[in-house]
Amino acid sequence: MKDSINKIEYDFEHSTEIIMNLISMGFSFSFLFDGTSMLPTILPKSKIKLINPTSLKLNNIYIYIDLNSPTKRLVCHRLIDIKNNICYFKGDNRSEIDAPVAMQMIIAEVII
Structure with missing residues (x-):
């Protein structure tokens, strides 16, 4: 008898679109941050909250595609x-600045 494996497919493009739409409607999301690029401000596995970016402010932290x-x-x-x-x-x-990002690629502001 063969073992059956349940596979959950992750549709990144559609999930990002759903998150963007929900955030723009006023919902917020919390995620565990994965990475070291924001040390020491955000530690790996720290909880971050994503909210609608009503305006962009220099020195604030954002999520972009x-x-x-x-x-x-x-x-x-x-x-x-x-x-x-x-x-x-x-x-x-x-030490390096990221590649330029169009404003419409910013999907959320980060609250620590």
Whole structure:
């Protein structure tokens, strides 16, 4: 008798869209942060809360969709500059600035 394996497929594109829509409607989400790019501000496995970004403020932390990544991953970094509707982010534990990000790719503000 063969073992059956239950497989849950994760549809990243649609789940990101759902999260974006719910956040824009006023819902918030809490997640465990995974990574070291925001050390010492956000520790790995710390709980972060995502809320609707009503306005963008320099030095605040946001979640954006990285279109340069093959998986279109979500990135949690600090906003360091805005020029001509293009945003520039950097992880607190990183020396380099991220690739430019269009404002519409920002999906949430992070509350620690």
